Each structure stands twice: as structure tokens, then as C-alpha cells.
Amino acid sequence: MYGALCRSVARNILGTNEDAEECFDDALLTAWNAIPPAHPQSLRAYILRLVHNHAVNRWNASRAQKRGGSQLPAALDELSEVLASRENIEDENERREMLEGITEFLRGLPKQQRDLFVRRYWYAATVSELSALFNMTENHVKVTLSRIRKRLQNYLRKEGLL
């Protein structure tokens, strides 16, 4: 049911269809083992998160082998520029505050911009994919993402998180 979406997430993170397929299979197996006792409210979000975690783990492992093709580093690089002043979050409370700040910021955005942000930095979607998905030009997608990042930075500074 969610195969295409999950495979696209895994492919964007890992960069190859084979790795994405394996990642998706691993995620389904994990879900099979976890449910029950786990009882997720949103099965799609649950499976997507499993796929995302498996893909990130596999990407971390492959990054050590210098395998390219992933969109995740580029997306993370874009976002890390915004949060450059915060080198590291060691404390769990700080990480939670930062997460809450980002979440609140995203909830304050219009749905389109929020979806665009999540699709880019969580789903690791490419700009071209976002362009086709949101019926926007690639330039428009880039400009919109840049403005969202700028606003996120201002918001986090205003909240004292940066």
C-alpha cells in the first residue's frame, strides 16, 4: 500500500534502487515484529519512519564505504547551514527543545511549505521530485526552501535555541 512512497524515501536516502528495496523489506520485517505489541496511530507514518531509520542506518554504513547517489547529504548540508551556530547537541533536553522548536515552527507554516520542508529534509526528496510533486518550478522550490530555512533560523534565534 505504501510501497512506492517507502521505496522513494529509501531510494532518496540511499541513492540506489537495490538498497532501497532491501531497506523497505527490512522495514516491513521490523513492522511485522513490532506490531503487536506496538499499536501505531498512523500506519503509514510508522512504516515510513521504519524505512527512514533503516535507510539512514544503511546510509551511514555505506557512507563509510564512500558510496554516492544519495540526496540526503545535500539536504542535510542545506539545513546544517541554518543551524551552523549550534555545533552539537549533547544534552537530551537541548535536543528535545530543539526538536520542539523545529516542530512548532513547522506547524506554523502553511501546509504547502511545511510539506515541502518535510519532503526535502525528512523524505530526502530531490528538487526535481518536489517540483513535479508540488507543481512548481525547480527554481521556485529552491527559493521556497531557502526562505523556509531563513525563517527557521530566525525563529530558532528568537526562541533562544541558536
Next chain:
Amino acid sequence: MKNDVLLKLLEDLPDDLIESAAEPEQSRRPVFLRYAIPAIAACMVIVLAAVIYPKLRTVTPERTEESSFTTAVTTAEPAETLITGNVPGTVQTGTVTEPDPVHIVTAPAYSAVTGKHVTAAPGETLPENDPQNAEEGGGQDDPGTPQDNGTKPQENAGTRPGARRTTSPSSTARQRTYTTAKPVTTRPVPQTAAATTRVRPATEPPATRAQSLQTDTPIDYTQEAWQQTEASPVTHKAGEDGPEKHGDTQTPTSPTTPTEQRIPCPCSTGRRGTGSDSQPTPGSNDPPAMGNESPAAELRGNKLTVHTDSYCTKAMIAYLALRDHALKIEIYYDRSDRSDLAEQEFTVYLPWEYANEVWGIESVCYEVDDVDEFDHSDEEVTLIVLS
């Protein structure tokens, strides 16, 4: 922030955000909606503009309780109706407020109320029980009295058609209002006497003029008759003066109604026909019922009254008035007098110099050959369209 930390941070995003992003919102509408909606909106704007704009261009003035004929007369009376009777035998008409040394009588008039020619012999006065005479209160300048008419018999003996007046009419001499709205034709009568007449040059052959002068039948309102009246000269040579002298022409006029000029309608379809035998009803403010060949317009002073049900004529008036730099155009409606007919007063404020150019108004304004003596820059010409 390092990518690992950031990645770990993003992993904990709430499920609702992830779920929401799974079904993104389309930013742009489909192509059809993107172009169809503006196109439909543009069409609606165009249609509305086409409907509303002509109405917005007109200004609806406030109407008074008076009829459409009387309310429209607001400004000065041209010289053709300024009759300052100091000539014996001259019948004065209108509500001349003060005598003028220059005697100007344009034409013998036809009483639309009585349906008879109003004539007066030299020294003869009109009956005082004349409804129009009594209505207009002609006692101020008792028209036709020998005392008033005999003071300056030779003042305008040598007046030429179209010649400039030597005396500028004062504002008080202008006829301001008319209590009767009956149009009166400028119909000549055969009586000639020492009277002062100031009219335009004759354009009709003498034979026709003589024939028309001898006609004593009540005037009809057919188009032909109106045109004939319009075309016929109203100058009557009398006495021993030549045709270039108009001062000695007796032109008995209606003692109560001003002289008027009729203009044929340029629009052939613009007829307001109730029968050619229709006659105006005495005491009514309604305009006389015009025949199928009814005249298109009549002039009272600088008020041009157009009898027509033709929208084309109205449009033509508007077009010409605008073309000729009309100062103001007013269209308003009066259904108080006649419920079955919607009277539309179509008021066009024109400078006189432009009014001369508006469809035949020049044939009306010919009498005002001394227009330069007036400050007609903001005079008005009122066109009343009855539809």
C-alpha cells in the same frame, strides 16, 4: 550542526508532519482553472462595463413637480422671442419683463391651445380671456396695446435678416419660464402691418411663402407641415420697405406663447405618433400629440425639445453633443404626468457656438444672430426626448 546530529534530530519529527507530507498539497491549480477563471472574470467585467458604463455616464438631476417642459427651461431666452413691443400693431408674446428698445418679433405664432392663429391688427388687443394670455400674466406688458406699441415704430425699420442687434438684451428681458408647455408653430399669417420682425433670411421660394401666408387653416403637426414651417421664412415684408428691411413687417404672434422653431428629426424612425389629427389639450402640460410625421424638435429659447421615441435620435443627440463638446448631458425620467409614456428629458448643455453645429440647431439659432452679444459660453440647450 553536524549532519548526524541533524539527521537524528529530524528522525524524531512528529508523525502528523510526516503523514501530512505524504500527501502534499498542489500549489498550482490545474491549467484549466489557471486560465479559465481569469478569462471568465474578464468576460464578466466586460459585460458589466458594457451594461453599466452607459448608465454611469448620465447624471440624473432632481426633478421638480413641474412638467418636463417647464422644468427644462432654466436659462436665457434667445432673441427670437424677445419681443419688446413698442411698435404699433405688434402683438407681444411671452413674459417679457421689461421693454427693450429693439423690437424683435420673429414670426406670427399659432396658438396651440386654441388651435387658431392669433393675429392682431394694428392697435388691436387680444382678448383678455384668452387662456394663455391670462395664464402667462401678460398684463405686465400688455401685448398689443397701442400705447406700448406705438412708441418707436421705426426703430428697426431697416433691420436686415441676420443683422446684429444694436442693443444687447438684458438679462431681465429674457424669458425665464413658461407656464404653458404647448408648442406653438411659427406660422405666418397674411396680415401685414407696421411691426418689427427679426428673423432669419428666407429660404423658401416666394410663391410658397405667399401660399403659406395665405393659409388660414389650423396648422397640423405633420412632418411636412413642420418642415414647411421651418423652411418658410417668417419675415413679412410690409409697407414700402424692401425685403432686406424687416422692421415694418407685422408679425402677429401668440400673446401668451413664445415663438418656437421646429426641427425635423434626423432620424426617420424617431416618431412619436398618436395620429396626425392629434391636437394639444389645453391646460395640459403634456406636449402636443404629434402625428406620425411629427416634428422632431422645437425650440423654446435655448431649450430644444425633441419629440421622439427613437432611441436612435437620443443616441445621436448624445453623440453629437459629446462630439461638439457638450458641457453636460442629463437624462432623467418623469412618469408623473403620463403613466403610459415614459418621458425622458434629455438635457444637453451646450455652448451656443457648439449648439449651432448640433443637428439642425443652427436652424434654430439663426435668430440669435447677435449671439456674440451674449455670454453664451455656458448656456444650455435642453433636449427633451419623449419616449
